[in-house]
Amino acid sequence: MYAVEVINLTKCYGKVMALDDVSFKVKKGSICGILGPNGSGKTTTIKSICNLIIPDSGEIKIYGKDNGKCTNRISAVFEGSRNLYWRLTPRENLRYFAGIRGLGGKTLEKDIDILLDRFNLTDKKNVSVNNLSRGMQQKVAIAMTLICNTDVILLDEPTLGLDVQSQLDIRNVLNDITSGMDKTILLSTHDMNLVEDICDDVAILNKGKIVAMDNIQSLLDMFKTMKYEIVLSERITEEGKNLLMESGYDFYFADNESKIEIDILNLQDIYKIIEVLKSINVFIKEIKQKDVDFESVYLNFTEEGDRIG
Amino acid sequence: MAKYYYLCKVSMEKALKELTRYKFNTISDVIFLYVVFMAMFLGIKSFGKSFGVSPIDMGDSLEGFIAGFFLWTIMMMTYSGVAYGLTNDANRGTLEQLNMSGIRLSTIVTARSLSDLFINIIVSVVLLFIIMATTGYKLEIRMLPILFPVIVGMFSILGIGLIFGGLALIFKKIQTLLNIVQYFFIALIMINPGNKIIYNLLPFKTASDMVISSMRYGYSLTDFSIYYYVIMAGNSALYFGIGLFIFNRCVKLAKMKGLLGQY
Numbered sequence: 305m306y307a308v309e310v311i312n313l314t315k316c317y318g319k320v321m322a323l324d325d326v327s328f329k330v331k332k333g334s335i336c337g338i339l340g341p342n343g344s345g346k347t348t349t350i351k352s353i354c355n356l357i358i359p360d361s362g363e364i365k366i367y368g369k370d371n372g373k374c375t376n377r378i379s380a381v382f383e384g385s386r387n388l389y390w391r392l393t394p395r396e397n398l399r400y401f402a403g404i405r406g407l408g409g410k411t412l413e414k415d416i417d418i419l420l421d422r423f424n425l426t427d428k429k430n431v432s433v434n435n436l437s438r439g440m441q442q443k444v445a446i447a448m449t450l451i452c453n454t455d456v457i458l459l460d461e462p463t464l465g466l467d468v469q470s471q472l473d474i475r476n477v478l479n480d481i482t483s484g485m486d487k488t489i490l491l492s493t494h495d496m497n498l499v500e501d502i503c504d505d506v507a508i509l510n511k512g513k514i515v516a517m518d519n520i521q522s523l524l525d526m527f528k529t530m531k532y533e534i535v536l537s538e539r540i541t542e543e544g545k546n547l548l549m550e551s552g553y554d555f556y557f558a559d560n561e562s563k564i565e566i567d568i569l570n571l572q573d574i575y576k577i578i579e580v581l582k583s584i585n586v587f588i589k590e591i592k593q594k595d596v597d598f599e600s601v602y603l604n605f606t607e608e609g610d611r612i613g
Numbered sequence: 614m615a616k617y618y619y620l621c622k623v624s625m626e627k628a629l630k631e632l633t634r635y636k637f638n639t640i641s642d643v644i645f646l647y648v649v650f651m652a653m654f655l656g657i658k659s660f661g662k663s664f665g666v667s668p669i670d671m672g673d674s675l676e677g678f679i680a681g682f683f684l685w686t687i688m689m690m691t692y693s694g695v696a697y698g699l700t701n702d703a704n705r706g707t708l709e710q711l712n713m714s715g716i717r718l719s720t721i722v723t724a725r726s727l728s729d730l731f732i733n734i735i736v737s738v739v740l741l742f743i744i745m746a747t748t749g750y751k752l753e754i755r756m757l758p759i760l761f762p763v764i765v766g767m768f769s770i771l772g773i774g775l776i777f778g779g780l781a782l783i784f785k786k787i788q789t790l791l792n793i794v795q796y797f798f799i800a801l802i803m804i805n806p807g808n809k810i811i812y813n814l815l816p817f818k819t820a821s822d823m824v825i826s827s828m829r830y831g832y833s834l835t836d837f838s839i840y841y842y843v844i845m846a847g848n849s850a851l852y853f854g855i856g857l858f859i860f861n862r863c864v865k866l867a868k869m870k871g872l873l874g875q876y
């Protein structure tokens with residue numbers, strides 16, 4: 305059974321199509337990244353799953369049931385330093401948000417202590433949230449979702465605006481949640497390193513449509529044999545550059561125009577490119593196949609979508 | 614039932630915590646209300662003198678004015694707590710969290726407002742004692758005949774708060790309208806329509822008259838006929854019901870338009 309199923313979700317704001325027939329599924333106990341450029345529909349998708357936006361059509365199921373009937377199984381942290389009451393301490397916030405879900409009692413107090421300890425927040429448990437660093441506030445917000453003891457946690461840009469150390473902390477916290485707590489996480493982010501490190505699956509949105517949905521490794525494999533880097537002996541001239549572009553391939557120039565990156569669909573194409581470079585008297589120092597990082601995979605999908613659009 | 618118990622418990626805890634953490638705010642509210650009262654009180658007094666109203670008649674209306682002002686502060690704070698509380702939550706982003714709790718937002722807002730009402734009554738009673746001490750006018754302060762109509766009657770004001778809080782979720786920039794409604798409550802206490810139907814339909818009117826009668830003439834709860842209680846409860850149920858209905862419709866509309874987390 306899937307933890308989350310989004311089926312043919314459509315949402316329009318006036319004439320703007322925010323979501324256009326979006327469908328994807330998230331496996332139980334996995335971390336799924338929802339990626340896409342600004343305005344691609346990530347937040348609308350997340351808020352629709354949380355019941356905060358009513359879609360025009362489509363269905364959302366949480367463990368097979370309509371999401372409207374499963375609010376007790378979903379919690380979320382939204383973008384920015386919102387989500388918490390700033391004048392309350394982490395402990396008071398956790399107690400309050402558990403309380404409005406009808407949770408309380410001595411067990412809850414113990415759970416709060418365990419959670420604050422797990423997130424290294426014990427020494428800050430009685431400090432007002434507005435006096436905590438941005439990274440700590442984010443950890444408190446994530447702890448708040450955990451104290452509510454839901455099966456599915458949605459995180460909208462959890463590392464946005466955090467320093468490097470806080471980003472690492474959040475990354476560890478998220479790994480900890482899925483490995484030790486058996487939760488399903490959906491997260492939207494622009495942080496491709498975070499996606500590559502912690503996500504099992506990704507759904508890539510562009511202009512309200514799903515342009516890719518698979519696990520990280522399959523998406524990386526899809527592009528693995530296609531990216532080459534050609535190091536030139538000297539900087540290519542403007543004229544040489546124009547001749548290269550006329551050959552019909554997409555070239556990316558780097559290192560003061562002395563390095564070329566190329567995405568090819570067929571391995572034979574690399575010989576054709578060498579021929580073109582030879583014909584314009586550009587000498588090659590080195591050719592290597594580049595490791596594909598998830599950022600280039602993501603850009604491929606979203607830029608392709610833009611070209612088609 | 615346990616979940617509603619915990620909801621009420623954390624709502625009360627939060628109200629008390631915020632009261633102590635926003636100490637300066639609480640004290641400045643009391644000072645502001647006191648200054649407003651004194652300005653109006655001295656204005657009415659000199660107005661009466663210039664028109665040659667006898668000090669005895671004037672004293673009667675000033676006692677009524679003090680009792681009315683006491684009620685207005687509670688009404689105004691309760692209404693503001695609902696309407697401004699919602700806009701503040703929308704601003705802070707916590708409204709979305711409240712919406713995901715599995716308990717209806719209107720229920721959470723009501724639980725929070727009842728906790729705030731408890732605080733508001735304490736603040737208003739403190740203010741009342743300061744006013745009585747500085748003006749020299751003494752009113753009958755018997756807790757039961759004051760608290761019972763205030764608590765029951767205040768559900769009508771809660772209903773009005775829910776209506777305007779709900780509208781604020783959709784129309785956003787309606788601060789001026791929210792402010793004006795606070796002053797409409799003054800008129801509500803002061804007017805006394807001869808038509809019984811209109812009188813009974815005015816929100817909080819029966820409750821406020823019961824409190825004022827108790828404070829001015831020492832009436833106890835048994836001095837009022839069952840008719841007053843039925844009208845008071847019916848009036849509260851009517852406005853609270855309308856408030857809940859409109860608020861829930863507004864929340865649904867805000868969700869359809871994707872407006873819930875914005876302000």
